[in-house]
Amino acid sequence: MTKLKLAIKAGHRQGRFALLRIPALVGLFVTASISGLWAQTADPCQKLATLTLPDTSITQAAPVEAGAFPAPAGGEQAGAAREAYKKLPAFCRVAATVRPTSDSEIKMEVWLPISGWNGKLQVVGNGGWSGSISYPAMARALAAGYATASTNTGHDGGRASFVPGHPEKFVDFAWRAVHLTTVQSKAVVKSYYGNPAHYSYWNGCSTGGRQGLKEAQRFPDDFDGLIVGDPVNNWVHQKAADVAMYQLTHVKPESFIPLSKYPMIHKAVMDQCDAMDGVVDGVLENPRLCHWEPASIQCKGEDGPNCLTAPQVTALTKLYAPTRIPKTGEIIFPGMERGTELAMGVLIGNEPHLTATDLFTYVVFNDPNWDQMTFNLDTDVALADKIDAVVSVSATNPDLGPLFEHNGKVILYHGFSDQMVMPGNSIDYYNSVVEKLGGLSKTTNAIRLFMVPGMGHCAGGEGPNQFDMVTALDQWVEKGKAPERIVASRITDGKVTRTRPLCVYPQVAKYKGSGSTDDEANFVCRAQ
Numbered sequence: 055m056t057k058l059k060l061a062i063k064a065g066h067r068q069g070r071f072a073l074l075r076i077p078a079l080v081g082l083f084v085t086a087s088i089s090g091l092w093a094q095t096a097d098p099c100q101k102l103a104t105l106t107l108p109d110t111s112i113t114q115a116a117p118v119e120a121g122a123f124p125a126p127a128g129g130e131q132a133g134a135a136r137e138a139y140k141k142l143p144a145f146c147r148v149a150a151t152v153r154p155t156s157d158s159e160i161k162m163e164v165w166l167p168i169s170g171w172n173g174k175l176q177v178v179g180n181g182g183w184s185g186s187i188s189y190p191a192m193a194r195a196l197a198a199g200y201a202t203a204s205t206n207t208g209h210d211g212g213r214a215s216f217v218p219g220h221p222e223k224f225v226d227f228a229w230r231a232v233h234l235t236t237v238q239s240k241a242v243v244k245s246y247y248g249n250p251a252h253y254s255y256w257n258g259c260s261t262g263g264r265q266g267l268k269e270a271q272r273f274p275d276d277f278d279g280l281i282v283g284d285p286v287n288n289w290v291h292q293k294a295a296d297v298a299m300y301q302l303t304h305v306k307p308e309s310f311i312p313l314s315k316y317p318m319i320h321k322a323v324m325d326q327c328d329a330m331d332g333v334v335d336g337v338l339e340n341p342r343l344c345h346w347e348p349a350s351i352q353c354k355g356e357d358g359p360n361c362l363t364a365p366q367v368t369a370l371t372k373l374y375a376p377t378r379i380p381k382t383g384e385i386i387f388p389g390m391e392r393g394t395e396l397a398m399g400v401l402i403g404n405e406p407h408l409t410a411t412d413l414f415t416y417v418v419f420n421d422p423n424w425d426q427m428t429f430n431l432d433t434d435v436a437l438a439d440k441i442d443a444v445v446s447v448s449a450t451n452p453d454l455g456p457l458f459e460h461n462g463k464v465i466l467y468h469g470f471s472d473q474m475v476m477p478g479n480s481i482d483y484y485n486s487v488v489e490k491l492g493g494l495s496k497t498t499n500a501i502r503l504f505m506v507p508g509m510g511h512c513a514g515g516e517g518p519n520q521f522d523m524v525t526a527l528d529q530w531v532e533k534g535k536a537p538e539r540i541v542a543s544r545i546t547d548g549k550v551t552r553t554r555p556l557c558v559y560p561q562v563a564k565y566k567g568s569g570s571t572d573d574e575a576n577f578v579c580r581a582q
Contacts, residue, residue, distance in 0.1 A: 098246060099146035099166070105245050107150070107238050114149035117168065123147075126189060135190040138197070144168045145196055148242055152234050157222040162205040162235040163187050164242045165196050172199035175243055175251035176524070177236050177277075179262020180204075181512075182409045184227060185211045191257065198524065201251060203239035207231040214412035218420045221445075228447040229272060232265045236276045253531060257524065259283030259512035260475065267449035267483075270464060274457035279531040281523045282466045284475050284512050287449040287483060288387060290438040292475055295377035295387035296401050296410035297429045302372055303402045304427065308365040313399045318360055319370070320395035322351050327392065332565045335552075337508035337517040339562050340582065341391040341470055341477075347371070373402070376478075381432050388478025397473035397510050407474075417441060452486035458500040463530050465502060465523050465537065467556070469509030471516070477505065484559065499536060503559035506542060518542035518554045539579050555579055 102115035123139045145165045152160040176198075178191035184207035195202035208226030209216035217224050236254070244250045256266045256277045263285025269276050286292055303309050311319075327344035328334050338344055348370040353361035362370065374392065376385040390398065401407050406426050415424045418438050442448050454464065468480035484503040491497050508517015519542065526537040539555040552572040555563050557579035569576035 099148075099168070102146070102148050102242065102246060105242065107241055109154050109234075110150050110152045110238055112148065112150050114147065116147055118142075118145050118147050120144045123193075135193065138190065138193050142193055142196055143170065146246060150238065150242075152231070152238060154226075154230060154234060155222040157220055158208055158226050158230075159223075160205055160208040160226055160231045160234060161187065161210075162203060162231075162238065163192070164201065164203045164239045165192055166201045166243065166246050167196060167199060170199055171201060171247065173252040174200050174528075175203065175239060175254045176200040177203045177232070177239060177254070177256055179232075179256070179258020179260075179265045180207060181260045181262065182212050183214050183412060184261060185209050185213075185216075188262075191262075195257070200255075201239075201243050201247075203235055203242075205231045205235040213408065214416040215422075217416045224417070224445055228445045229265075229268045232269060233273050233276065236269070236273075253278045253528075255524075255527060255531075256280040256282075259285075261286055263287065264289060264447075264449050266464075268446075270454055270457045270462070271449055271451040272446075274454070274462060275460065277462065279463040279527045280465070281527055282464060283523075284468050284472055285449070285466070285480060285483070286475050288479055289448040290413070290435065290442045291377075291386040291448075292479065293410040293413040294429075294431065294435045294438065295476070296407055296474070297414065297426050298377050298431055299373055299390075300402050300406050300410075301427060301429055303369045306365065308363060309369045311362070311366050311369060311398075311402070313403055314359065315362065315366075316395045316398055319348075319351070319362070320393070322346065323392050323395060326350075331562070333571045335571060338391075338393040338470070339507045340505075341393045341507075343582070344392040346392055348374075373398070377431070379431055379435065386431075386435060388476040388482065390473065391470060391477055393508070394471045394473045394510075397471070397515070400473050400511075413438060450483065450486075452483070452490035454487055454501065455491055458491070458497075461531075463500060463527060465504065465527050465530070467504040467506055467523065469506045469511060469513075469515060469519070471508050472511045474511040481505075481559070498558075502537060504537075504540060504556040505559055506556055507554070507563075509542075518544040518552055520545055521556060541574050 097117060099117045100115055103112050105112055120143050121140045123142055125136045125139045145167050148164040150162050176195040178188050178195060180188055186206050188204040192202045192204050208223050208231045254277050256269055258266045263282045264287045266280045266282040267285055267287045270280055323346045326346045327338055330343055331339035348362060348367045351361050352367045353363055357363050373390050375389045377387045378385050411426050466480055466484055468477045470477050487501055488494055488497050509515040509519040513519055521540050521542040526540050529535040530537060539557055542554050542556050543550045544552040553574040555574045555577050557563055561579045561581055563577040564580050565571060566576050566578055
């Protein structure tokens with residue numbers, strides 16, 4: 055009888071405590087057996103914990119059961135997003151930290167469907183100054199069958215206070231974190247499934263739109279297609295314009311427009327311009343055709359709730375106009391569009407918009423007590439431009455040729471009632487791409503712009519504001535079917551109350567003349 059069998063037999067005779075005296079051979083045997091069993095049965099998700107990636111440490115690799123994602127508390131993660139997490143399928147959750155420099159700490163996550171993967175990767179963007187993983191956007195991508203990834207862009211928290219003393223973290227925020235997250239997430243996908251993603255897509259709005267354009271311009275091979283919404287790509291100038299708008303309505307007490315007056319102003323705009331597109335529906339199909347002037351509601355006598363004082367008229371007129379450098383007259387950013395009045399208070403209300411002022415507070419002047427009322431368009435924009443030239447946050451390069459050379463596609467969209475990033479910014483950028491690359495015939499099969507009438511910044515507003523750009527991009531990249539019109543819906547109390555087509559710019563939706571004006575089937579896309 056072998057020594058192992060004798061030891062086990064003795065253990066049975068002498069009781070369970072005798073097992074403690076089994077020779078070391080038993081321990082070796084058991085350890086070897088367990089190790090072999092683990093190699094055969096270990097969860098492929100947990101195996102990712104040992105994955106080696108450049109400058110990267112995997113901090114978590116564990117399966118998450120269906121509906122069991124532990125949602126972070128507060129902010130965007132609450133409410134409807136929390137309910138969406140409960141409907142998620144089972145997935146492999148991988149968290150990692152990327153450190154390309156000694157001052158970098160880029161957190162990222164990759165979610166991998168355990169079953170039903172569609173073979174594609176969708177990396178999602180951030181908002182504002184970033185500072186958190188975009189879990190709600192990841193959840194939407196995962197629910198649609200995508201492997202998905204997101205990053206906090208190298209810092210925690212939604213303010214720019216991380217910038218002073220940390221130039222490398224600023225570069226991480228500007229472009230490096232998104233690029234490295236994309237590269238590492240592709241490696242994670244390949245390791246988990248045994249094959250790389252067939253297609254890789256970007257999906258982001260606001261800061262996410264800027265991030266997408268930066269990827270398209272700087273790393274054209276990272277993605278096969280990109281969805282770019284309401285992009286803050288003209289980064290310095292947009293924030294400078296926001297600060298200037300706040301300043302001009304607060305420089306004197308009499309210039310301030312109380313929030314209570316904006317519904318009255320909006321009604322005056324709609325009374326004059328709503329019918330211009332052939333349908334009276336509370337939405338301007340193309341606000342740029344509306345030339346309503348604030349002077350039309352100037353008070354005849356004393357100030358009142360249904361009129362504007364002369365200083366208020368002057369201020370509002372300037373809000374609709376482009377922001378210019380006073381000394382040179384150079385336009386640095388488009389003005390607000392008519393029809394955005396109900397949301398104007400976001401930028402010019404009682405408090406300054408910190409996402410804009412943070413650029414000058416922490417980046418340009420590094421002074422937490424900086425006063426936005428001291429902002430100087432003539433000098434301060436130039437200072438910010440010099441910093442941007444080094445760090446490269448803005449994404450205004452119109453040369454998307456390298457992306458288009460490998461058949462990459464871009465769907466660009468913008469809410470025509472965006473009160474934070476003026477809609478004209480996307481029109482200007484789109485036109486610059488068309489001009490740079492030789493005209494519409496050279497670009498129409500690679501980039502298309504869809505303006506969204508009545509939609510605010512990435513969402514909200516009075517118009518239909520729910521649409522599926524992801525399927526449109528899928529069809530374009532994978533089947534060569536370019537999007538001609540995309541249906542947008544307005545949902546009230548959980549029910550679709552109106553649908554409209556979004557048309558390829560510069561076309562607009564025109565009513566055919568019969569049928570419900572709440573049904574997109576009764577509209578055709580055509581030139582103005």
